[in-house]
Amino acid sequence: xxxxxxxLEKTPFAGSPYEIQRWRxxxxxxxxxxEDRSSPVFAYQTWFDVGSCNESPGKTGIAxxxxxxxxxxxxxxxxxxxxxxxxxRGTSSNAATWVDWTFYTSGLPSDAGNLDLVxxxxxxxxxxxxxxxxxxxxxxxxxxxERRYRVDNSPDGLLSELLYSKAWKxxxxxxxxxxxxxxxxxITLEDCLAFYRxxxxxxNATVLVIGDVDSKEVxxxxxRHYGALESQAIPGESFVEEPVSGETxxxxxxQVEADKLLVGFRSPALVSDDRAAxxxxxxxxxxxxxxxxxxxxxxxxxxxxDISAMLAPFKYPGLLEIRVEMRDGSTAExxxxxxxxxxxxxxxxxxxxxxxxxxxxQVELGFLSGMRGATEKAESLGNMHLAGGDxxxxxxxxxRVQAVTAKDVRRVAATxxxxxxxxxxxxxxxx
Amino acid sequence: MRVLPEVPRGSWxxxxxxxxxxxxxxxxxxxxxxxxGALLDPPGKEGLSSLTARMLERGTKSRGHAxxxxxxxxxxxxxxxxxxxxxxxxxGTVLGRSLDRWFAVIAETLLEPAFTDExxxxxxxxxxxxxxxxxxxxxDLGETFFRRALWGDSPYGRPAEGTAxxxxxLTRADVVARWREGMTASRLLAGAAGDLDxxxxxxxxxxxxxxxxEGTPAAKVESTxxxxxxxxxxxxxxxxxxxxxxxxxxxxxxxRDADYLPFMIANHAFGGMFTSRFMQEVxxxxxxxxxxxxxxxxxxxxxxxxAWTFPSNDDTLPAIRLLMDLMASFAKDxxxxxxxxxxxxxxxxxxxxxxETPEAQLARRMHEMxxxxxxxxxxxxxxxxxxxxxxxxxxxxxxxxxxxxLNLTLVCTADRxxxxxxxxxxxxxxxxxxxxxxxxxxxTNVFTR
Numbered sequence: 001x002x003x004x005x006x007x008l009e010k011t012p013f014a015g016s017p018y019e020i021q022r023w024r025x026x027x028x029x030x031x032x033x034x035e036d037r038s039s040p041v042f043a044y045q046t047w048f049d050v051g052s053c054n055e056s057p058g059k060t061g062i063a064x065x066x067x068x069x070x071x072x073x074x075x076x077x078x079x080x081x082x083x084x085x086x087x088x089r090g091t092s093s094n095a096a097t098w099v100d101w102t103f104y105t106s107g108l109p110s111d112a113g114n115l116d117l118v119x120x121x122x123x124x125x126x127x128x129x130x131x132x133x134x135x136x137x138x139x140x141x142x143x144x145x146e147r148r149y150r151v152d153n154s155p156d157g158l159l160s161e162l163l164y165s166k167a168w169k170x171x172x173x174x175x176x177x178x179x180x181x182x183x184x185x186x187i188t189l190e191d192c193l194a195f196y197r198x199x200x201x202x203x204n205a206t207v208l209v210i211g212d213v214d215s216k217e218v219x220x221x222x223x224r225h226y227g228a229l230e231s232q233a234i235p236g237e238s239f240v241e242e243p244v245s246g247e248t249x250x251x252x253x254x255q256v257e258a259d260k261l262l263v264g265f266r267s268p269a270l271v272s273d274d275r276a277a278x279x280x281x282x283x284x285x286x287x288x289x290x291x292x293x294x295x296x297x298x299x300x301x302x303x304x305x306d307i308s309a310m311l312a313p314f315k316y317p318g319l320l321e322i323r324v325e326m327r328d329g330s331t332a333e334x335x336x337x338x339x340x341x342x343x344x345x346x347x348x349x350x351x352x353x354x355x356x357x358x359x360x361x362q363v364e365l366g367f368l369s370g371m372r373g374a375t376e377k378a379e380s381l382g383n384m385h386l387a388g389g390d391x392x393x394x395x396x397x398x399x400r401v402q403a404v405t406a407k408d409v410r411r412v413a414a415t416x417x418x419x420x421x422x423x424x425x426x427x428x429x430x431x
Numbered sequence: 432m433r434v435l436p437e438v439p440r441g442s443w444x445x446x447x448x449x450x451x452x453x454x455x456x457x458x459x460x461x462x463x464x465x466x467x468g469a470l471l472d473p474p475g476k477e478g479l480s481s482l483t484a485r486m487l488e489r490g491t492k493s494r495g496h497a498x499x500x501x502x503x504x505x506x507x508x509x510x511x512x513x514x515x516x517x518x519x520x521x522x523g524t525v526l527g528r529s530l531d532r533w534f535a536v537i538a539e540t541l542l543e544p545a546f547t548d549e550x551x552x553x554x555x556x557x558x559x560x561x562x563x564x565x566x567x568x569x570x571d572l573g574e575t576f577f578r579r580a581l582w583g584d585s586p587y588g589r590p591a592e593g594t595a596x597x598x599x600x601l602t603r604a605d606v607v608a609r610w611r612e613g614m615t616a617s618r619l620l621a622g623a624a625g626d627l628d629x630x631x632x633x634x635x636x637x638x639x640x641x642x643x644x645e646g647t648p649a650a651k652v653e654s655t656x657x658x659x660x661x662x663x664x665x666x667x668x669x670x671x672x673x674x675x676x677x678x679x680x681x682x683x684x685x686x687r688d689a690d691y692l693p694f695m696i697a698n699h700a701f702g703g704m705f706t707s708r709f710m711q712e713v714x715x716x717x718x719x720x721x722x723x724x725x726x727x728x729x730x731x732x733x734x735x736x737x738a739w740t741f742p743s744n745d746d747t748l749p750a751i752r753l754l755m756d757l758m759a760s761f762a763k764d765x766x767x768x769x770x771x772x773x774x775x776x777x778x779x780x781x782x783x784x785x786x787e788t789p790e791a792q793l794a795r796r797m798h799e800m801x802x803x804x805x806x807x808x809x810x811x812x813x814x815x816x817x818x819x820x821x822x823x824x825x826x827x828x829x830x831x832x833x834x835x836x837l838n839l840t841l842v843c844t845a846d847r848x849x850x851x852x853x854x855x856x857x858x859x860x861x862x863x864x865x866x867x868x869x870x871x872x873x874x875t876n877v878f879t880r
Contacts, residue, residue, distance in 0.1 A: 090780025
């Protein structure tokens with residue numbers, strides 16, 4: 001039976017000749033669709049509104065482990081066939097899990113039949129997955145090995161995990177998306193099946209089709225493959241935001257040759273009105289070789305060899321993470337003192353007009369650079385839609401940044417860099 | 432058959448110019464490559480090309496380091512200067528409205544670098560600190576030592592980023608000489624992607640780089656692999672590892688070698704995809720490692736075949752046994768018709784992604800040119816993939832790998848594995864090197880058969 005999706009709106013795509021259409025199907029499935037016929041490829045992504053945030057203590061890592069299991073057998077497809085079929089069409093299917101979401105991605109040549117094929121395969125595994133103990137055990141080992149690679153044998157991974165575990169006490173952001181090792185070992189087949197039944201449903205999913213496709217064909221194809229899937233009750237998020245509770249500090253030893261300093265400041269959520277000013281602060285301090293904090297710590301004081309920052313693009317307040325690689329002979333304490341002095345300036349002094357212009361230009365450059373390929377566009381849209389609640393915020397982010405004033409920077413910096421808002425972790429050389 | 436559009440090409444003062452134009456977003460990417468990179472670094476001066484490239488950003492006759500990077504970034508641009516083995520590279524992207532102002536600064540760095548002693552000292556310190564950071568990452572460590580194990584002291588074996596011994600010894604005179612002979616029009620490959628066409632690129636070069644000397648083409652440098660016997664093991668010893676980085680492989684012929692394309696196809700089918708036999712055996716069937724691939728790295732006159740994976744300590748020895756058996760079976764029996772078809776299909780279809788963005792089109796073409804490949808390489812490659820047969824692919828696999836010696840490089844806590852590795856019948860030699868040595872050739876032999 002044909003299904004009739006509803007067009008919710010059309011939005012121009014950031015000054016390009018293209019537009020995004022948002023459709024809603026009767027079973028709750030959301031479709032974000034953009035025709036760009038200039039290159040013979042398209043991105044097909046399925047974003048589920050579930051991430052490590054939705055896990056419980058003792059079951060951490062299940063969202064990510066389950067993402068691995070989604071490439072296994074379904075009622076209609078033998079184990080391994082999903083990857084074989086898509087790989088033969090030129091794609092390497094992949095997936096990612098983070099705190100707020102999980103997504104599955106395939107970039108495909110726009111050859112005849114590929115759209116229908118990928119839609120059919122994705123709709124199938126949304127509801128027809130078959131799991132068994134053998135698959136779970138093999139994939140559990142793979143995930144444990146991934147954890148050894150990304151965390152246990154990586155000084156940066158270990159320090160990052162420590163930072164987040166100290167920055168919150170209860171909020172789910174305090175555990176790693178890959179999960180604690182004992183929890184990964186304890187996840188059962190029944191846990192996985194329950195997770196699947198709970199969160200994998202059309203009304204908890206957004207499909208993005210971006211690239212060399214025909215809109216009518218996409219609507220017909222999605223309707224045909226997903227139309228019969230039933231919506232289900234999705235549990236709400238039961239946790240509440242956790243206020244900061246004063247500065248937190250921790251220290252560990254690592255297999256490194258010099259101190260490592262990682263400082264996190266509780267930062268505005270993706271939807272916050274203060275995010276634009278926080279982006280400007282990030283760019284002013286750390287966005288490029290000439291950024292003021294970098295220039296002070298790396299070039300002038302020669303305290304560290306590298307410094308970088310990342311403003312979390314999360315649904316709830318996250319962290320502005322500042323990573324400082326100390327030079328041999330310089331201590332983390334020296335780095336922290338210089339860092340905090342520079343950060344204080346954001347709240348105390350008006351930023352110069354030319355610095356503000358630089359930050360705005362760098363944010364615009366970053367935005368456009370992230371829009372080159374269909375897969376990159378889809379990822380930016382998907383994150384903003386799931387974590388930011390509305391993909392259209394992506395297109396207004398640059399203009400919101402352009403509107404940030406020196407006064408805005410001082411106001412937001414005063415809150416952002418307040419001592420009570422800070423978590424500091426230090427990695428020392430183990431020998 | 433998929434056809435890649437030709438990236439329009441021109442010339443300017445002896446330089447080759449290319450532009451992959453697409454005017455959707457107001458963004459321009461430029462890539463300036465001066466042929467002849469770290470391969471030209473003399474023995475003992477490893478890192479000279481990298482230092483020279485990086486020094487371009489660190490001040491000109493009229494502006495200091497801070498003013499240069501500020502000028503580049505204020506207008507909404509980026510610039511990265513670095514050296515690979517084949518060329519000195521400047522890469523950057525800029526908002527279209529700022530192109531002229533941005534490129535004027537880049538031209539200033541190329542034509543009027545100051546190379547002050549103070550900045551050279553700072554840059555060397557920065558590079559030494561980066562070497563320390565590299566040593567934190569087991570995968571990077573593995574790659575550095577594997578390269579050394581395959582190529583020894585010849586140019587491809589010597590680290591492009593320098594060593595703790597070579598970097599302090601580099602002088603201002605070295606840098607000035609490297610800049611004078613290296614950054615000239617006759618060696619330049621200038622590529623643009625995005626909101627710029629070939630004519631605009633030529634005008635930009637003429638306006639800002641008109642004083643670039645013509646110079647002479649880069650000398651060709653030969654690199655000879657280290658002789659190997661059986662399976663030679665290099666253990667990069669790092670304390671407290673719970674996981675082992677494993678690289679197993681050897682050198683082979685370059686892209687002009689008759690076996691190159693058939694072997695590339697065979698290798699892709701065997702270990703280049705998620706569904707390849709290699710990944711299926713290591714990850715999917717046994718769950719031993721998150722990643723497991725074989726790759727073919729191509730240089731102008733050689734290539735390197737490497738199998739790579741990273742199991743836990745407990746799975747390391749069985750994984751090494753499996754890797755050796757898989758490589759032996761690939762060399763002896765090759766791939767099946769089904770595997771060949773899957774590999775061919777993926778290679779042909781994935782070519783669409785080299786078309787997707789102007790940056791991808793430019794990168795592919797410039798890579799081919801730096802390898803010295805003919806203009807019709809891509810159609811020739813696609814034709815070879817289409818025409819590949821299982822017999823020809825397997826003959827190439829036999830020729831490249833059968834009964835050939837291999838190097839096995841492991842980043843691990845060495846004590847745990849030496850004794851057991853010596854029991855592998857293929858292993859002829861085991862050397863150990865601490866992960867934090869200042870020179871990657873400082874090995875200690877602990878076993879010889």
